[in-house]
Amino acid sequence: MTKLLSAIYDSLNIVVFVREPNGCFTLHNPAPEWLVFFLGKSSYPQTCDLPELFPYLTCFMDDAEQHWHEHLATPLASGSWIETDELGNELALEATAVWVDDHAVLLLQNLGEKYRQEVSRLQQVRNGLLTQEKLENEVQKRTIKIKQREEEIAIKLVSVTSYRDEETGAHVRRIGLYAAAMAKALNWPTQQIDDIRIAAPMHDLGKIGIPDKILLKKGKLTNVEFSIMKRHTEIGAKMLQDANIPALDMAAEIALCHHEKWDGSGYPRELKGENIPITARITSIVDIYDALVHERVYKKAMCEKDAIALMSSMAGSHLDPELFAVFLELLPVMRRIRTEVHEIKDLIVSY
Amino acid sequence: MIQKKICLLGSFSVGKTSLISRYVNSLFSEKYLTTVGVKIDKKQLTHDGNELSLIIWDIAGEDDFTNIRTAYLRGMAGYIIVIDGTRQNSYDVALSIHEMVKQHVGELPMVFALNKADLKPHWQVDGQHIRPLEQFGYPVLETSAKLDNGVADIFLALIKQWGSNHD
Numbered sequence: 001m002t003k004l005l006s007a008i009y010d011s012l013n014i015v016v017f018v019r020e021p022n023g024c025f026t027l028h029n030p031a032p033e034w035l036v037f038f039l040g041k042s043s044y045p046q047t048c049d050l051p052e053l054f055p056y057l058t059c060f061m062d063d064a065e066q067h068w069h070e071h072l073a074t075p076l077a078s079g080s081w082i083e084t085d086e087l088g089n090e091l092a093l094e095a096t097a098v099w100v101d102d103h104a105v106l107l108l109q110n111l112g113e114k115y116r117q118e119v120s121r122l123q124q125v126r127n128g129l130l131t132q133e134k135l136e137n138e139v140q141k142r143t144i145k146i147k148q149r150e151e152e153i154a155i156k157l158v159s160v161t162s163y164r165d166e167e168t169g170a171h172v173r174r175i176g177l178y179a180a181a182m183a184k185a186l187n188w189p190t191q192q193i194d195d196i197r198i199a200a201p202m203h204d205l206g207k208i209g210i211p212d213k214i215l216l217k218k219g220k221l222t223n224v225e226f227s228i229m230k231r232h233t234e235i236g237a238k239m240l241q242d243a244n245i246p247a248l249d250m251a252a253e254i255a256l257c258h259h260e261k262w263d264g265s266g267y268p269r270e271l272k273g274e275n276i277p278i279t280a281r282i283t284s285i286v287d288i289y290d291a292l293v294h295e296r297v298y299k300k301a302m303c304e305k306d307a308i309a310l311m312s313s314m315a316g317s318h319l320d321p322e323l324f325a326v327f328l329e330l331l332p333v334m335r336r337i338r339t340e341v342h343e344i345k346d347l348i349v350s351y
Numbered sequence: 352m353i354q355k356k357i358c359l360l361g362s363f364s365v366g367k368t369s370l371i372s373r374y375v376n377s378l379f380s381e382k383y384l385t386t387v388g389v390k391i392d393k394k395q396l397t398h399d400g401n402e403l404s405l406i407i408w409d410i411a412g413e414d415d416f417t418n419i420r421t422a423y424l425r426g427m428a429g430y431i432i433v434i435d436g437t438r439q440n441s442y443d444v445a446l447s448i449h450e451m452v453k454q455h456v457g458e459l460p461m462v463f464a465l466n467k468a469d470l471k472p473h474w475q476v477d478g479q480h481i482r483p484l485e486q487f488g489y490p491v492l493e494t495s496a497k498l499d500n501g502v503a504d505i506f507l508a509l510i511k512q513w514g515s516n517h518d
């Protein structure tokens with residue numbers, strides 16, 4: 001039986017140690033060649049301090065002691081580690097603790113080919129993961145480029161209306177950046193933040209359908225003229241809807257609802273409170289802010305303090321009060337966008 | 352002779368084995384050979400008149416299929432988390448490893464190594480990633496195992512922490 005067991009140990013590259021009450025380990029079968037270098041002698045039985053010989057075992061002994069203490073016959077593996085032999089070759093070893101016949105037994109195995117196969121398998125898996133990571137990065141880079149193009153197209157589209165009224169390219173660009181900063185503060189997903197940055201600037205796109213004599217009129221609009229002017233919301237929405245592009249769908253929603261008011265007194269549908277899409281409520285706040293603090297042909301720029309005071313009086317009636325509170329928290333960010341984006345050439349602003 | 356156990360941690364393929372090989376054996380290989388399990392190396396040096404023996408544990412990198420065994424961290428005097436500057440994913444893994452180590456062994460001296468500095472034009476890890484690392488209050492150093500830049504420095508940065516308030 002002993003001969004048979006020895007043959008099995010040999011073929012499996014396993015060495016059997018018994019943990020003695022004094023903490024030392026006694027070798028219970030002849031030491032194979034690969035182990036002699038570490039033990040320093042080939043005789044058996046012999047005792048040794050295994051954690052001293054193999055420092056890796058220092059992280060396993062607590063678990064092994066617990067295992068033996070509980071007299072568990074199920075094997076507890078240490079996980080593999082690498083040792084270097086006298087020739088500089090790397091050996092992969094693994095220890096297994098098991099309670100056998102009232103003995104605390106530690107099996108030490110040279111994993112050999114089994115380990116090399118595992119390394120080869122993991123190498124393939126990890127090479128695959130690296131390739132996957134590279135491809136994902138490439139897709140991400142290209143997606144960003146597409147987004148930038150979408151954004152540029154949106155700005156170009158909006159700039160068409162800029163030729164007809166006083167709104168500047170920089171104004172529409174700022175609207176997108178303010179709105180995106182709000183969305184980010186509200187913890188929106190990145191995709192939606194990108195969408196509102198593109199969509200919010202298009203809120204007045206429908207003005208393209210308003211006759212010059214009304215759009216460019218210096219004096220006050222008559223009731224009829226104002227009712228025509230109000231149609232820019234629906235015209236814009238019609239131009240943008242059904243594109244099946246998330247940013248344009250959002251832009252259609254904003255174009256339609258950015259003149260709705262929190263108390264229901266806005267147009268075109270007199271929506272009230274949270275029935276007004278949040279995208280439009282955000283755009284409404286940032287559009288008013290930017291319009292107030294910048295000069296127009298018909299008015300001077302208001303100082304920020306006065307603008308905020310005026311907007312505060314609108315919170316709860318015109319503007320969503322909770323979103324306005326978020327806006328106030330972000331005032332330093334808004335200020336930075338306002339001061340850094342002046343002209344169309346300043347379009348690249350990260351936030 | 353003072354013995355200290357150091358663990359090198361990080362995602363797979365960030366260069367942990369290369370950093371150790373450069374530091375201990377002054378060797379570098381371009382070929383990526385994945386580590387399975389643990390490999391332990393020793394480095395003896397003198398610092399501030401003290402003889403130190405560093406027991407350096409090269410622990411297989413984390414991926415979707417391999418998690419670090421917390422038992423490996425037992426008796427550790429400090430650790431180095433390695434990030435591959437060219438891979439944003441390795442940065443995310445580094446943060447989760449740092450959190451895991453803090454949960455299991457508490458605050459210990461540590462260093463963040465931003466490896467592969469020789470490939471800096473291709474780095475995905477930039478200032479906005481590095482700042483949060485610096486806010487942890489531990490050294491964040493750039494390294495290149497290939498060019499032997501900053502390699503000894505990461506170990507020295509760890510050793511200095513033992514000499515100060517973390518000993």
